[in-house]
Amino acid sequence: MFKKIYTLLIVILCFAPLVTAQAEADSIRMMLEERDDEIKDLLGPKGTEYTQEQRDRLKDIINDVINYRSMAQHALGDTYNEISEEEREEFVSLFSTIIRDNSLNRLDIYRAEVTYNNIEVNEDSAFVATTAQLEDVRTSVDYNLERFDNTWMITDMTIDQVSTADSYNRQFQSIIRQRGFDALMESLRRRAARS
């Protein structure tokens, strides 16, 4: 009798992580699909003119699932730990402003049909591989996600095999090396002011 119970327990313990991972993968997919549907509803057909209110709403939906602090930390690399708390806060704020502003540069891309190729969940981090197809243009878009307070958030987007966080990191490091952190902050302030 006990032998059977043990066997059952072992089976449950073996399969439990798989079941949980699948449930998490489903929840991530649902979250991304809901976001996608919401964006498409707001976008409407091609050629639609948008009011400022609609643009702001779009910006919110597109960006609300992105964790800017994490992305900004990755983008700044080791320098993030070397600067003061105030500088960090300002950097994160400027960084998020620029990305949020850039997110509306090409609205058409949000009309693409999304195919989910793979969702991998590993405890508190996840990787989602998708293909976005807009008319005859196919783009691979992959997301790195992490769980913050029980909510999955995007920490990096890899578009056509180019990581956004890595690109910023490479660029910021280059500017810091050549001109220093202050010059970078100055440029970011100027850029954010244009938003």
Next chain:
Amino acid sequence: MLNIKDLSRTGTIIFLFFIVCKPAISQDTLFVTLPEFLERGLSNSGQVAYESGKVDLARNRVRTVKSQRIFPRLELNTQHGVVPGVESKRQDLGEGEYYLDPDLENDWNNWAVFTRAELSATQPIYTWGAVSSAVKAAEAGAKSAQYEFSAVKAEARIQLFDLYYSYLLAIEISRILEDANEQLNRVEKNINEMREEGNPDLKESDVFKFEIFKSEFVTRRVEVQQSLDYIKRVWDYALQAEPGVVYMPASNFLDPVPYELQDYDYYRANAVQERPELRGVEFGITALEKRLEAEKARQYPLFFFGITGSFANTPNRPRQTNPFIRNNTNYGSVGVGFGIRQNLNILSMRASVDKARIEYKRVNDLEKAVSDQIILDLNERYREAAVAETRMKQTEEALVTARNWVRNEQLNYDIGFGDVEDFLDAVQKELELRVKLKQNVYDLNKKVAALYKAGGLPISQLNLK
């Protein structure tokens, strides 16, 4: 009542009505998958049809040789006509004795139908294996022809495969050029803005470079458009396109075929087993071996069984009862017997056997030659496929780097550190690599298909869609 003028006016109106209402000739677009394209292309290929005729001929030869096993000579000859009767003035002769009357005359008032039939047949009993060897030779010949046909089909299939992917390549490159055109417009707009702002980062050399690039780009677009038109025409020809129907690949993207390079030995072992050219030659050897046996057997006597029968009937002519006196219009006879036939031209027979022996030796040498050629071909295809795979993967990597470069330059612009020359170089390199990658994917697909053919593997094993 309408007069001529009214009729003419009405006719003109009706004519104009039909002209105006004539539906515009619309073109249907038919999307074709690769397997469908291969199937349809093969069924329309003149070369494939011609080669299939050779297989039919070889099968026909088998039937002909087999038919020689049973009564190879069986003849029936009949004659029919009307002939007058005979009359004799002598009263002492009965009808069965008319041959004794030298003054026998035709009876022109008595006409009747004359019928004669002659049957002759011979059936070989023992041929020293000549007939059975000839049948086996013909059967092996038919199989050899079938394999030769498979080889021709495999070659045609490869050509169609290339043609299908050529279309996809042309589509992909035109798409990249469209995309590039958009990028160029953005860069031009950027340059104009910098010029208006009086931005010191804008160098005139960058503008010149950009203008040259734009001019070269126009040539490239025309080249691609011409290639696309050319491929469409070849497609229409290969598919025997119906008027008003445009054929297009069902897929819209040129991706590498699902494939994994195996060890060379895998392809070699399969080629030796499956290459239709080699199998064809193997059956050719068997065919000539059996033909040699048949030629040898023909040197020996042929034992046969023969039947002969003759019959003639004319009702108005007397039938002779004397068996030694034959009346050609009324008789019946039958004979059954056994015979031996021997060709005594020994020199001619030896020459035939020598000829068969030389042909047998030649086809054995051919097997070695085909085998050598297959191994050389396979080595070359394997090398090409391996190189093409590496080239494609490396181009993929280089493209990711170029995309990173473009992204960096865009970011530089975005935060105010942009450099026109660097940005142009990055965009140009990315475009070049995108085109190169698609060309390399096309090349890889071609090389993989060629490797499959060289290794005797059907390209359908690539799980094409």
